[in-house]
Amino acid sequence: MSSRMPKGPRFFARVYEAVRRIPRGHVATYGQVARWLGVPRGARAVGWALRALRPELEASVPWHRVVACGGRISLREGAGPQIQARRLRSEGVRFVDGRVDVTRHGVSA
DNA sequence: ATCGTGACGAACG
DNA sequence: CCGTTCGCCACGA
Numbered sequence: 272m273s274s275r276m277p278k279g280p281r282f283f284a285r286v287y288e289a290v291r292r293i294p295r296g297h298v299a300t301y302g303q304v305a306r307w308l309g310v311p312r313g314a315r316a317v318g319w320a321l322r323a324l325r326p327e328l329e330a331s332v333p334w335h336r337v338v339a340c341g342g343r344i345s346l347r348e349g350a351g352p353q354i355q356a357r358r359l360r361s362e363g364v365r366f367v368d369g370r371v372d373v374t375r376h377g378v379s380a
Numbered sequence: 381a382t383c384g385t386g387a388c389g390a391a392c393g
Numbered sequence: 394c395c396g397t398t399c400g401c402c403a404c405g406a
Binding site for chain 2: 300301302305312313314315316317318319320321322324334337338339340344345346347348351352355
């Protein structure tokens with residue numbers, strides 16, 4: 272077999288799979304996703320995985336449903352934040368003072 | 381194996 | 394409320 276044989280799905284793949292489980296009209300935080308993966312402190316790694324998401328997978332992974340703590344949009348540059356907010360609004364997610372109302376749309380809220 | 385990087389998060393001041 | 398600092402994690406060079 273290959274010199275390197277992953278025992279299981281790479282972290283990236285697990286992140287994408289977890290994000291796909293976020294119901295439409297709901298959101299989860301990076302920390303929450305990390306927690307689902309059994310890595311409560313891997314929020315940064317989750318963000319990194321989404322950042323590495325390729326255009327080809329963007330269509331199948333609802334990355335816009337992942338927000339930062341407090342329902343804030345982490346993306347700060349380019350059209351990213353605007354696109355994410357727009358997509359969320361499209362599925363009925365309400366924003367309060369520029370942040371997603373996690374108490375209403377949060378998956379674990 | 382070590383270092384730098386990043387769509388985080390909580391703690392400080 | 395805002396900006397800064399520190400810790401944590403995965404990964405490529």
